[in-house]
Amino acid sequence: MDIFSIIKGRRSCRAFLPEPIPKETIAMxxxxxxxxxxxxxxxxxxxxxxxxxxxxxxxxxxxxxxxxDLFQKSGWKWLGRYNVDFLLSAPVxxxxxxxxxxxxxxxFIEGGGIAYQHACAAAVQNMLLxxxxxxxxxxxxxxxxxxxxRNILGVASGKVPLAMVCLGKPSGEPLQVYRKDAxxxxxxxx
Amino acid sequence: MDIFSIIKGRRSCRAFLPEPIPKETIAMxxxxxxxxxxxxxxxxxxxxxxxxxxxxxxxxxxxxxxxxDLFQKSGWKWLGRYNVDFLLSAPVxxxxxxxxxxxxxxxFIEGGGIAYQHACAAAVQNMLLxxxxxxxxxxxxxxxxxxxxRNILGVASGKVPLAMVCLGKPSGEPLQVYRKDAxxxxxxxx
Numbered sequence: 001m002d003i004f005s006i007i008k009g010r011r012s013c014r015a016f017l018p019e020p021i022p023k024e025t026i027a028m029x030x031x032x033x034x035x036x037x038x039x040x041x042x043x044x045x046x047x048x049x050x051x052x053x054x055x056x057x058x059x060x061x062x063x064x065x066x067x068x069d070l071f072q073k074s075g076w077k078w079l080g081r082y083n084v085d086f087l088l089s090a091p092v093x094x095x096x097x098x099x100x101x102x103x104x105x106x107x108f109i110e111g112g113g114i115a116y117q118h119a120c121a122a123a124v125q126n127m128l129l130x131x132x133x134x135x136x137x138x139x140x141x142x143x144x145x146x147x148x149x150r151n152i153l154g155v156a157s158g159k160v161p162l163a164m165v166c167l168g169k170p171s172g173e174p175l176q177v178y179r180k181d182a183x184x185x186x187x188x189x190x
Numbered sequence: 191m192d193i194f195s196i197i198k199g200r201r202s203c204r205a206f207l208p209e210p211i212p213k214e215t216i217a218m219x220x221x222x223x224x225x226x227x228x229x230x231x232x233x234x235x236x237x238x239x240x241x242x243x244x245x246x247x248x249x250x251x252x253x254x255x256x257x258x259d260l261f262q263k264s265g266w267k268w269l270g271r272y273n274v275d276f277l278l279s280a281p282v283x284x285x286x287x288x289x290x291x292x293x294x295x296x297x298f299i300e301g302g303g304i305a306y307q308h309a310c311a312a313a314v315q316n317m318l319l320x321x322x323x324x325x326x327x328x329x330x331x332x333x334x335x336x337x338x339x340r341n342i343l344g345v346a347s348g349k350v351p352l353a354m355v356c357l358g359k360p361s362g363e364p365l366q367v368y369r370k371d372a373x374x375x376x377x378x379x380x
Contacts, residue, residue, distance in 0.1 A: 003196050004218070004321040007225045007316050028194070030372035036195045036315060037330055041367055047376040062207040066299070070299050073298040106332055109256070114304070115332050118353070121311035122318075125226060126197050129319070133193040140227055142305050143295055154378070162308070177231055182220035186237040189245050189343070 006133050011175065013137025016089040016168030020051070025134055026092060029167070032130035033096070036121035039104025042153030045120050048095040048153050050161075053088075060087040061143070061166065066143060068126050086139055090166035095153055096120050096125065098160045122160050127165055193292075194260050196323050201365065205326025206358030210241070215324055216282060219357070222320035223286070228309035229294025234237040235310050238285040238343050248342050249334070249354065250277040256333060257306030276329055280356035283331075284317065285343055288350045310352050331363055 001009070030047055038044055050056060063084045077164040085092065097118040106112035124140055131138040145184040149161040191199070220237055228234055240246060253274045261269040277283065288310040296302035314330055321328040331354040338350040 001193075003191075003193060004222060006193050006221050007320070010225070010227075012227055027373065030376055032197050034195060034369045034372045034375065035200070037200075037202055037318070038334065043370055043375075045375060047372070048379060049376060050379045052379045070295045070298045074295060076239070076295065079295055104332070105260045105264060105266065105269055105307055108260045109333075109335055111336060114307070116313070117304070118307065118311035121308035122315035124308070125312035125315040128227070128312075129193055130197070142229065142294070142308070143299075145299055146301060176368065179224045180233055182224045182237070183217065185233075185235065186220055186239060189238060189240045189242045 001133060006129050010128050010132040010138070011177065012139050013170045013174055014086045014139060015171040016084070016091065016166070017171045018089070018091060018135060020091050021136065021167060021171050024137070028134065029127050029130045031121040032126040034128050036119060036122035038102070039115045040090055042102035042104065042116070044099045044102030044116035045123050046097040046099070046159070048097065050093040050095060051091065056093060056136065057086055057154065059093065060084060062148050063087055063143060063154065066145060070143070073081065086166050087141070089168070089171070091168045092180070094165040094167065095149070095161055096124055096163040096165060097155055098162045100160060117162060124163050124165060133139060135169070136167050137174065139166040141166060191323060196319050200318050200322040200328070201367065202329050203356070203360045203364055204273070204276045204329060205361040206276060206281065206327060206356070207361045208279070208281060209359050210281050211326065211357060215326070218324065219317050219320045222316040223313040226309060226312035226316050228292070229296065229305045232292035232294065232306070234289045234292030234306035235288040235313050236289070236349070238287065240283040240285060241281065245342065246278055246283060249283065250274060252338050252342065253277055253333060256335060260333070276356050277331070279358070280329070281358040283355065284341070284355040285351055286291060286314055286353040287345055288352045290350060291348065307352060314353050314355060321357055325359070326357050327364065329356040331356060
């Protein structure tokens, strides 16, 4: 598969088969992650590979609680129906944790100090593409509270859990989704 | 090139040849961008393709001013020496602009509301990988002030310029850089 097929073929997967992922496959996905760019090459990421069913259950349970809370706050009906079972069915969840101390000179700009999050997001995208190339489905999950997730995963108070990346063999076909044409979103300054 | 070679082979390019980039190539890179995932598939990105030498000069000049300011504030010596000539030499700069209204349910979480930035960062990573696969060098530049860049590019006050992606044929070989081994950054919860 060429890079364009991989980028376009990657889909959010919300149903996984229980089949475990070999540790070599996880290692390849993490290796892809760390080759993302970061300000001053500070590599502001850490990873927690979760296969413990107990920990997944705790993450799932907190997601269910938060979902109901956000449903109340937002009034968004889909949130009430939103099924987060993928947090239980994914054989592996990789937590991506960012280090705000490893952001770049942007921390001296007013309103700055979050370039480290952008670098971590680029690392996540590498993971999703690598997973797809390796025949795995993935889901980038972000509906959690920082402090709650810190406690579940034992993350130090100075660091920030930014993404939960669910990985596994997909069960069934992913939903077809659309994108607005890129050029409709583009302006030119010539 | 397989995806792993592309991910690892991509390097920050800081010197470009003046050769223009065909518009079809730009279109391919933008198309790669929009296939990034985003919360609720809200596609919170817009692009501004800058080839105007005058606009590049303005961006360069503001970067020079900010660099000196950040050098004073930070005391980081490399900032004083940091050469931003790539803002002039790159034949194309693509500004990636995010829309905070198109973030997901994270906006109802305390401290949330920036998942749209993560999606835009994933779109940038797709652009860098696509550019590398097409034989172009790239640089993800973030040292600018939001309001200043809004004014230069004519971006509405509700939207946020998040990244300047410099693109062009590389002049010379990129610097070799290292990464810490992924597994040294990884913990397991089994």
